[in-house]
Amino acid sequence: MRIDKDLVAASATPLVLGILSDGDLYGYAILKRVGELSGGGMQWTDGMLYPLLHRLERLGYVSSSWGTSEAGRRRKHYAITPAGREAFADRQEQWTVVAEALRQVWHTAQRPPAVAQGWA
Amino acid sequence: MEHAELEAQIDRWRGYVQRRQAISPADVDELEDHLREQVADRQATGLDDEEAFLVAIKRLGNLDAVSREFAREHSDRLWKQLVLMPEDPADAGAPPWRELAIVLALAVGAGLAVKAGLTWIEGGGVLARNLGLLVLPFLTGYFAWKRQLSARVVVGILVPFAVLAVVLNAYPFASGGSTELLAVLHAPVVLWLLAGIAYVGGRWRSDGRRMDFARFTGELVIYFTLLALGGAVLTGLTFAVLQLVGADLEPVLENWILPFAIPGALVVAAWLVEAKQNVVENIAPVLTRVFTPLTIAMLLAVLAVLAAVGGLAEVDRGLLILMDAILVLVLCLLLYAMSARNSLAPPGVFDVLQLVLVAAALAVDAVMLTAMLTRIAEFGFSPNKIAALGLNLLLLIHLARTGWLTVEFLRGRRPFTALERWQTRYLPVYALWAAVVVLAFPPLFGFA
Numbered sequence: 430m431r432i433d434k435d436l437v438a439a440s441a442t443p444l445v446l447g448i449l450s451d452g453d454l455y456g457y458a459i460l461k462r463v464g465e466l467s468g469g470g471m472q473w474t475d476g477m478l479y480p481l482l483h484r485l486e487r488l489g490y491v492s493s494s495w496g497t498s499e500a501g502r503r504r505k506h507y508a509i510t511p512a513g514r515e516a517f518a519d520r521q522e523q524w525t526v527v528a529e530a531l532r533q534v535w536h537t538a539q540r541p542p543a544v545a546q547g548w549a
Numbered sequence: 550m551e552h553a554e555l556e557a558q559i560d561r562w563r564g565y566v567q568r569r570q571a572i573s574p575a576d577v578d579e580l581e582d583h584l585r586e587q588v589a590d591r592q593a594t595g596l597d598d599e600e601a602f603l604v605a606i607k608r609l610g611n612l613d614a615v616s617r618e619f620a621r622e623h624s625d626r627l628w629k630q631l632v633l634m635p636e637d638p639a640d641a642g643a644p645p646w647r648e649l650a651i652v653l654a655l656a657v658g659a660g661l662a663v664k665a666g667l668t669w670i671e672g673g674g675v676l677a678r679n680l681g682l683l684v685l686p687f688l689t690g691y692f693a694w695k696r697q698l699s700a701r702v703v704v705g706i707l708v709p710f711a712v713l714a715v716v717l718n719a720y721p722f723a724s725g726g727s728t729e730l731l732a733v734l735h736a737p738v739v740l741w742l743l744a745g746i747a748y749v750g751g752r753w754r755s756d757g758r759r760m761d762f763a764r765f766t767g768e769l770v771i772y773f774t775l776l777a778l779g780g781a782v783l784t785g786l787t788f789a790v791l792q793l794v795g796a797d798l799e800p801v802l803e804n805w806i807l808p809f810a811i812p813g814a815l816v817v818a819a820w821l822v823e824a825k826q827n828v829v830e831n832i833a834p835v836l837t838r839v840f841t842p843l844t845i846a847m848l849l850a851v852l853a854v855l856a857a858v859g860g861l862a863e864v865d866r867g868l869l870i871l872m873d874a875i876l877v878l879v880l881c882l883l884l885y886a887m888s889a890r891n892s893l894a895p896p897g898v899f900d901v902l903q904l905v906l907v908a909a910a911l912a913v914d915a916v917m918l919t920a921m922l923t924r925i926a927e928f929g930f931s932p933n934k935i936a937a938l939g940l941n942l943l944l945l946i947h948l949a950r951t952g953w954l955t956v957e958f959l960r961g962r963r964p965f966t967a968l969e970r971w972q973t974r975y976l977p978v979y980a981l982w983a984a985v986v987v988l989a990f991p992p993l994f995g996f997a
Contacts (some may be wrong), residue, residue, distance in 0.1 A: 457586040458678040474610030475587070475762060479579060485894055487622070489964040494895065503578045515981065 440496065441481055445525060446517040449491060449509040451548070455506070472532050482507055490516050524548075553802075555598040559584065566612065569859040571620035573891075584609060646744055648820075651694060656816040660809030667808055677733045678717045684812045686710070688819055692747035702751030705797055706743050713987065720991045727933045735983035740768075742980035754803050759973035760888050765822055767833065767885035772818035780810055788897040804978065837886035841902050844879055848909035851875065855916050869924075872917050873937055879910045884950065884972055892965045895957055904959065907952040914945050932994040936986050937992035947975050954976055 448454065450464045456478055463471055485491045490513030498504040509517070559581065559965050566577050584605050591601035607616070662683040670676045693703060715737060722729035748765060749758035784802065851872070886903065920936050954971055957963040 447713045455582070460583075468580055468988065474615070474809075475583060475608045476580065476610040479576060479583075480622040481617070483619075483893065484622050487964065487966055492961065492964075493893075495604035498582060498586075500585075502582050504582050505575075505579045508582070 432467075437471060440471075443458075443517060443520040445481065445485065446509060446513055446520065447479075449507055450514060450517060453506050453508040455507065459507070464522060485513065488516075489513070495517065518519060552598055555588070555602055557818075560600050560801075562606065563616060569616040569619070571616050571623055573623070576619065578611070580693060613724070647961045648695075648824075652691060652820040655687045655691050656813035657809070659684050659812035659816055662687070663812050664808045667804075668726060672724075674722065674729055674733075675718070678722075678729070678736065681737040681740045682710075682714050682717065684815060685737075685744055687812070687816055689744045689747045691742065691816060691819060693752075694746065696750035698747060698751055702746065705751070706746055709739070710743055716988055717817075722991060722996050726993050727931065728996055731932055731936050731990055732987045735986040737845075738983035739980055739987060742977065755968050756973040759976065760969060763834075763884050763972070763976070764888035765819075767881070767888065768817075768822045769818050771832065771836070772821045774816060776814040776818055780814065833885065833889040836891060837882060838899060840882055841886065841906055842897070844882055845902070845906050845909050847911055848875070848879070848906070852909070852912055852916065855913075859916065869917060869920060869937060870933075872913065873940055875908055876914055876917070879906065880944065882975075883907070887969055887972060890965070892969060894965070896961070900955065900959055904955045907948055907955060910951060911945070911948045914941060914948060917941055918945065932990050932997065936990065939982055939986070943978060947978075950975075 444463055445459060445462050445467070448459055448466075454462070457475075459482075460473060460475055460478055463473065482491065482493070486493055486507075489510060491507045492510050493507050496504050496506050562584070563581060566572055569575065574582075587605035587608060588601045591604050592598070596604065624693050655753065663680070666676055666679055666683050670679060687707065687823050691696075693706075701765060711735060717732060720732075722732070745759075745762045746753050748762050749755065784798075784806065788798050788802075856883075883903065883906065886899075902907075918938075921934060921941065925934050925938070950971055951968065954963060954968045958965055958968055
C-alpha cells in the first residue's frame, strides 16, 4: 500500500520528533525506524528527510552534532531539544483530535449504505 | 580494491550533487553517509555493488526535487541567484542593458540633484539638512523599480519622506545650533529605513528580509569604498598629469566631479551588490574575522585610556560623540558578521570572540553612560546630551540582550536564529529614535 504524499508530509514532523525523543539518531537510522514503525508501509524519498531535519533544527526543535560512524565517516547526529519536546506534545494533541474525528468517520462509513442514507 | 567501481560511482555522484548551489558540502557529506548506509544494507540482503548503488540512488529521490527542497529551507544559499533570476519567464527576454540604463540614469539623476542643491541652496546648514533627501530617493527608486513595489508600499515610503522633507526645511533652526546638527545626523537613519522598506519589497515584517538588508548595507559599504578608492586613484593620476602641463583640475573636481561621482557611486554600488553578490560573499566572513579581534583590541585600549584619565566629568564632549560613533561601528560589525554567518553552524571560537567584543562594547558603553550622567548632573540637560544618552541606552539594551543570547547560544540552550531575530526585530528602534530626534527635539529645545 502506498501512503498519499500529503499524508506523509503532514505526519513527518511528529514522526521524526517522536523517534528522536527516544534517543539521538542519525538520518539513515531515523528512516529505518520510520520503516519499522509503519511495517514498511511508509516509504519516504530518503533525500527529503534532510531538508526537514534542517528545518526542525532552524526552528530549534532539534540540535545536531557531527560524529563518526563505525566505518570512520563523518556522520551527523540529531537530538531533540526541550522546545522540540514541547512542539511534539503540541502535535500529539492535534493528531489526537484528528485521529478521534477520523475514527468516528470510519465508524459511520462502515455502516451499510442504506442506514447511512437514513441518517442523512 | 574489490569495491573500486562502487567508490568511483559514489565519487561521481558526489561531484554531481556538489554542483547544486543549495546543497552545501556538509550536506553532501550527510547525504553520502546515508547513501553508503543504504548501499551496505542492500549488499547485506545479497545485492551486488552495482544493484545496491542503483537502489540507494533511487531511494534518495530525484535530485532536482531534493535540491529544490534544500533550496526552500536554505534560501540564503541561493540568495545571490534568486536576485539574478528573472521574476517570471516572460521577463527572461528583457535585455540586460535595460537595468544598466536605468541604474546609470538614476546615478546621473542623483548627481544632478546634488549639483542643483549645491548651486541653488544657500547656506551650508540648509544644504546639509537636504543632502540625504536629494540622494536617497534615487537609491530607493531603484529598489522600487527592481522589486515592483505595490502602490500601498510606495505611499508608505513617500508619506514619511514628505514629512521629513517638510520638517527639515520648515523648522526655524537657529543657524549652527545643536538641534540642527542633530537633525542632520539623524535624518539619514530615517531615510535609510525607508530605503530598507523598498529593498525588502515592502515585506518589512520578515526577519529574513531584514537580515538581507543588513547584509546589503554591509556590502554596499564595501563596494562603495572600493569604487571610491578606484576613483581616487584615477583622479589623482589625472591631477598629476594635468598639473605637469599646467592645467588646474581642482575647481572642476570640486564643482563637477565630486558632486556627481559620490552620489552616483552610491547608486552604482547598490546595483553591484544586487547583481554581483557572490564576489563579495567570500570576502564578508573574512573581513569580519579580521576586524572583530582588531576592534576588541581597540575597545580595550580605549577603556584603558578612559580609566587612566580618571575624572569622567572632565571628559571632553567631543570624545563622547566619538565614542558613540565607535559603538555604532561595533554594532554594524556585529550585525554584518551575523548576516554572513551560517545560522545552522554550531557554536565556534568566533562566536566566543564575538561575545568578547560585545562584553568590551558593553563595558565602554557603561563608562560612557556614567560619564554622560555625571555631565548632565553637573551641567544640566542639552539636546546633544539627551540625544547621546538616548542612543547609549538603546545601544546598552541591544548589546546586553545580544550578549545574553550569545551566552545562551554558546551553551546550546538556544539556536542562533534567536540571536538573529533579536537583531532584526530591534533595528527599527534606532530609526524610530532618529525620527524622534529629528521631529521632536527641535521644537522641544526651541530650535537652539
